[in-house]
Amino acid sequence: xxxPNSTSDGQFGRSASADGQTRIIPMSPKEALxxxxxxxxxxxxxEARSQLVIFLNFVMxxxxxxxxxxxxxxxxxxxxxxxxxxxxxDTTFIVREGAGxxxxxxxxxxxDIISNAxxxxxxxxFMGDDQKSRHGEYAIKANASMLEIMDILKSGKxxxxxxxxxxxxxxxxxxxxxxxxxxxxxxxxAELPAEGTLRPDTYKFTRGSKRSAVLAQMVASQTxxxxxxxxxxxxxxxxASKEEMLILxxxxxxxxxxxxxxxxxxxxxxxxxxxxMRLQSDPTIVYGLWGGDGKPTERELTKADVEKSxxxxxxxxxxxxxxxxxxxxxxxxxxxxxxxxxxxLYFVADGxxxxxxxxxxxxxxxxxxxxxxxxxEQKKAADGAEQAPQP
Numbered sequence: 001x002x003x004p005n006s007t008s009d010g011q012f013g014r015s016a017s018a019d020g021q022t023r024i025i026p027m028s029p030k031e032a033l034x035x036x037x038x039x040x041x042x043x044x045x046x047e048a049r050s051q052l053v054i055f056l057n058f059v060m061x062x063x064x065x066x067x068x069x070x071x072x073x074x075x076x077x078x079x080x081x082x083x084x085x086x087x088x089x090d091t092t093f094i095v096r097e098g099a100g101x102x103x104x105x106x107x108x109x110x111x112d113i114i115s116n117a118x119x120x121x122x123x124x125x126f127m128g129d130d131q132k133s134r135h136g137e138y139a140i141k142a143n144a145s146m147l148e149i150m151d152i153l154k155s156g157k158x159x160x161x162x163x164x165x166x167x168x169x170x171x172x173x174x175x176x177x178x179x180x181x182x183x184x185x186x187x188x189x190a191e192l193p194a195e196g197t198l199r200p201d202t203y204k205f206t207r208g209s210k211r212s213a214v215l216a217q218m219v220a221s222q223t224x225x226x227x228x229x230x231x232x233x234x235x236x237x238x239x240a241s242k243e244e245m246l247i248l249x250x251x252x253x254x255x256x257x258x259x260x261x262x263x264x265x266x267x268x269x270x271x272x273x274x275x276x277m278r279l280q281s282d283p284t285i286v287y288g289l290w291g292g293d294g295k296p297t298e299r300e301l302t303k304a305d306v307e308k309s310x311x312x313x314x315x316x317x318x319x320x321x322x323x324x325x326x327x328x329x330x331x332x333x334x335x336x337x338x339x340x341x342x343x344x345l346y347f348v349a350d351g352x353x354x355x356x357x358x359x360x361x362x363x364x365x366x367x368x369x370x371x372x373x374x375x376x377e378q379k380k381a382a383d384g385a386e387q388a389p390q391p
Contacts, residue, residue, distance in 0.1 A: 080116060081123045084143040087113045094207055095153060097135035101125065104133060104153070113140055113149065120146045129154060136206035158206045163214065167200040167329035168253045172292030174198050174218075174327065178211050186210040195292070196246045196324030197222055225330060233337035238273045245336050250324035251314075253332040254283035258354055262335035267342040268357065277345065279314035287325035288312030351375075 093113060095104060101124055105117035114120050124130050129150055136158025140149060161183045165174050171192050179188060188211050199222035203214050230242035239245050252266050269279055286295045288310030295301075306313075312321040342357070346364035350356040351374035358364035 077119050077123055080119050081146045083145055085113060085145055085149070086115050087140060087142050087144060089142050091140050092137050092159060093140050093149075094137045095133055095135045095158075096208065099133075099135065101130040101133070108149065113144070114146050120150075124150055134158070135208065137208070160204045161207060162202050162204045164202045165198070165200050165218070165327075167332065168257075168326045169200065170287075170292035170294065170326050171195050171198055173294060174200075178214060181211075183207045184209055184211045184214065186212055188212065188215060192292070193219060194323065196250050196327055198327045199225055200327050200329045222327070225333065229330070229333045229337045234339070237337070238270060239336075244320055245333065246328065247320045247324045249328035249332040249336045250326045251279065251281050251283060251321075252335055253328040254286075254326055255281060256355060259331050261354055262331055263338070263340040264342060264344060264357055265347060265355070266332075266335040266339040268344045268347055270336070270339055271343065271345055273319065275345070276318075278316075278318060279320070281314050284312045284314040284321050284325055285310075287321070351378075 091111070091113065093108065093111065099107075101121050105114070105121040105124075108114040108120060109117035121130070123146070133150070133153040134156040136156070138152050138158050140152065144152075161181075163178060163181045163184070165177060169177075171194075175188055175192065178184065184205065185208050193215075198215075198218040201218075201221065203217060205214060226242050226246060230245060233245065237245070239248065248266070248269055251269065252262055255265050256262060269281070272279055282301060285301060285305055285308075289305060289308065290296070306315055309316050311317065312325065314321060343359045344357045346358040346361065346367075347355040348364065348367050348371050350367070351371060356367040356370070358367055
């Protein structure tokens with residue numbers, strides 16, 4: 001028989017009585033459908049909660065301390081980077097080609113230009129400027145800050161030096177001048193370039209630049225110039241190539257230092273070539289006898305020199321010598337490429353630094369007599385000055 005107090009639809013609850021028996025307690029339908037509460041986990045002890053709080057507080061303290069310390073270090077570093085430096089007076093500083101920021105920083109500190117190499121290096125790297133310095137020699141003002149110094153090194157405005165190589169020097173003479181330039185570094189090649197292939201000019205460079213770099217610039221510049229002038233030449237020139245133009249320009253360069261005379265001197269030689277006459281240029285004799293070293297000082301050409309056969313003696317050979325006898329400049333090249341239109345076949349010095357030109361041999365001989373008379377008068381004047389009693 002079914003117990004009237006039991007049910008299978010969940011509308012009754014159970015509870016324990018004092019005598020240990022389970023009692024059935026009737027529940028409303030709403031209460032029966034209400035989900036049962038899950039019991040809460042057991043609460044940690046006060047001691048356990050205290051240890052966790054202490055650990056978290058320690059972590060936060062450490063993080064805060066490190067953050068403050070980092071901010072302080074960064075502030076100090078950037079402040080030092082912008083502060084006036086220890087340099088007492090203006091100086092110069094050389095950045096070697098290929099030098100890294102560590103080498104630069106240590107060099108600056110060693111010279112007492114900056115106070116702290118590590119700060120200079122770190123801040124420069126942080127700002128992304130560690131690869132922007134350019135080699136060269138830089139002027140640093142007294143008390144310049146690290147920021148100002150780095151701006152100078154990035155600018156590339158280094159101190160410029162110059163070597164001047166005038167027109168008419170031989171390759172060997174130019175090599176000597178480049179080798180003697182103390183602000184250049186490195187060796188020159190043992191083998192000389194071909195005569196005439198170096199452009200006379202003033203070349204600027206920074207301290208520590210390579211001699212070989214200056215030499216390469218000279219060769220490239222002369223090559224460009226030669227191509228440019230040859231392209232604009234008079235098409236009626238009796239010259240087969242730009243190499244022949246270069247040879248004749250070197251002779252014109254050595255014959256006169258007056259720019260307004262070069263086209264006339266060039267016309268004399270070109271007229272002679274057209275007529276099949278020998279050039280008869282004294283500078284070619286000199287090159288044939290002494291080569292790239294040049295004529296010894298105060299050494300006068302003699303009749304024996306003129307009569308001596310060399311591949312360069314244009315009194316003895318027909319046409320042009322085998323190579324240039326010097327390095328001609330733009331004016332001499334342009335004079336040969338576009339000479340004056342004259343009938344001149346002769347010229348001789350006139351005693352004023354220039355030359356007297358002639359179309360006929362008779363006129364030329366008359367000019368030669370005037371030149372020799374001038375030389376005699378100059379010699380007599382010099383002798384008289386030496387013999388005059390000294391006060």
